[in-house]
Amino acid sequence: MLVRVQSWAPFVDDMSPKNIWILCPSSNGPIGGTKILYRHVDALNSLGLKASIVHAKKRFRLDWFANDTSARHPQSYFQSKHLLHLQ
Secondary structure, three states: OOOOOOOOHHHOOOOOOOEEEEEOOOOOOOOOOHHHHHHHHHHHHHOOOEEEEEOOOOOOOOOOOOOOOOEEOHHHHHHOOEEEEOO
16 A cells, blocks of 8 residues: 655654755766655655755756755755665
């Protein structure tokens, strides 16, 4: 049975803010699921979690499809707690 989760808040024991950062290649073109990584971040944010794409290049974001997905640079890793999804 598939259950749709509207919010993850009831499942979080430690209510301190968490950031979910998903590493994404800094190559601007339709390759290997990068658009899906952006969509995963959008889905996590829609559930009330704080998620961002992380690119190695500063001020980089994919522009070959329309998006307003949160994108960051790795320097942000050292400023808060984090969880990485490596693909």
